[in-house]
Amino acid sequence: MAELVKGLEGIVASNTKVSSIIGDQLTYAGYEIDDLTENAKFEEVVFLLWNFRLPNAEELADFRKQLFENMTLHPRMYSHFEDYAADHVHPMTGLRTSLSYLAHFDPRADEFNEDAHMNKAIRIQAKVASLVAAFARVRQGKEVVKPKEDLSYAANFLYMLFGEEPTAVQEEGFNKALILHADHELNASTFTARVAVSTLSDMYSGVVAAAGALKGPLHGGANEQVMKMLDEIGSLDNVDSYVADKIAKKEKIMGFGHRVYKNGDPRAKYLKEMSRRITDETGQKELFDMSVRIADILKEEKGLLPNVDFYSATVYHSMGIEHDLFTPIFAVSRTSGWIAHILEQYSDNRIIRPRATYVGEVGRKYVPIEER
Ligand SMILES: CC(=O)SCCNC(=O)CCNC(=O)[C@H](O)C(C)(C)COP(=O)(O)OP(=O)(O)OC[C@H]1O[C@@H](n2cnc3c(N)ncnc32)[C@H](O)[C@@H]1OP(=O)(O)O
């Protein structure tokens, strides 16, 4: 049997046409992330990831219409958020449950053909934004806000969350953040999605499994932890001693390091620039200065660079988004990538079932309970 590679580092477990990391360059279906981040709308990127080509104007209009028409949730979905709120459920835990609950109201949830897959894909992508925004409002005792047809996906999310249409600058920044988080080759949550549906389980199962994997602080959960760290540090003066202490204790600093990128995450530069701008505009420049100081120390002391989760934290914070919504927002975007990989897995499936090397005891004999 093959040798164990802990964490499957460097192991190729799938072919994909969805996205690639070659060197330190990230592409979605062959388009460089820089090109898409500068020019595209998130909806175009979702279409691209699912179809391996950009939509024309008519296709995009139709795709947006379908997304809009599917954004509203079943009334029972809205009402069950009250239970989450009463129980102080973390929104990522809530999202994992409500993504699963979505399937209860989809009459085609277990239908297995290309048309049904695309129908589910659009339903899930449309509704995931509403799930996060509605939960956030219900727990604050506010009315749920229904989407508007003339708004983009990014603008609609912010509108449903805040109850006010975003400014053009806010919409543009959030659209970029959604694009930057949309897909990332065989990251842990996407791999999880592919494993789940490789049993020919339905798309909801794949997305729920993926959301569970994203929640962890070594993956998507890191963005919330970054803000927690900045809160703990408190001011620029405290950064050096805080980081030195973490390094001395060999504790991880959230938002740094990456399994694949060793020369820096190509998404981080956009988020850093957004963070610089928005913290300045909102009078929170110290948060940006603290972030830069942390990054400088970690580069110098450990050779570690920020990943996508580091500067996104201060971007979302400065937009007035509650910290425990950062990872659910990551999930809203990454749902598009999970679905793209689920569709790809279905199209050329073989159950994913690796081996394990047994390292436990051998030759043991059953002992009756009264003799133990
Ligand atoms: C969207 C995303 O998922 S991006 C990643 C988000 N996660 C985080 O930001 C959490 C912090 N980072 C990490 O835990 C890791 O860097 C991961 C999970 C991203 C990658 O993990 P791996 O590829 O297994 O790297 P690993 O943890 O083995 O790190 C290699 C070395 O760098 C150190 N290291 C890696 N990341 C960090 C960090 N953030 N802080 C301090 N040290 C670190 C490790 O301690 C290890 O040191 P050692 O060789 O002396 O033991």
Ligand SMILES: O=C([O-])CC(=O)C(=O)O
């Ligand atoms: O690829 C990874 O391991 C983690 C990551 O950056 C992502 O999922 O965006």
